Amino acid sequence: NAGVTQTPKFRILKIGQSMTLQCTQDMNHNYMYWYRQDPGMGLKLIYYSVGAGITDKGEVPNGYNVSRSTTEDFPLRLELAAPSQTSVYFCASLGGIGVGYTFGSGTRLTVV
């Protein structure tokens, strides 16, 4: 099992550009999440999904979009990148009650 795989690992974007952060999991988990982590801070929830076709906003959804067409994939779309979106993005999945989140290794995004 690969667990949760995120691509790319690093990316530099120019202001106004768009990109998609990819996240895929091979554990057949229904619940998936996108968090961002700014330096020295905790993780803030951007969007989450409780299953294919269902997504919902978290604490900081502005400037982002998600889709969940399959159980495995949960891509995060950035439209019109801004410097405030410079952060480390983590995707995570949850198999059910009683087990913890499995996180991907993260995408380090810089917007210049």
Add this chain to the structure above:
Amino acid sequence: GQQVMQIPQYQHVQEGEDFTTYCNSSTTLSNIQWYKQRPGGHPVFLIQLVKSGEVKKQKRLTFQFGEAKKNSSLHITATQTTDVGTYFCPGAGSYQLTFGKGTKLSVIP
């Protein structure tokens, strides 16, 4: 998710010293999870506590859940440089976790 306050925010210890971080909630928690994030890494799930007064051990790490299920602690005995990182006890909502800043542990060799 439920708000859980964690203290201290930073802790510097000499290698071999013990370390404790505390989490407190104003409301009763159904459970509490602990995560560790190494510098430059991603959070890794350590453990979940569910029962009132529960104590669980993982080698040098001891996790406790308070009797009232409003607080929890992580104690590391005889810290090692491999313990360096940030420890989180996120508040749990409906299948969501709210992560605070955690406790950042530095270990001086």
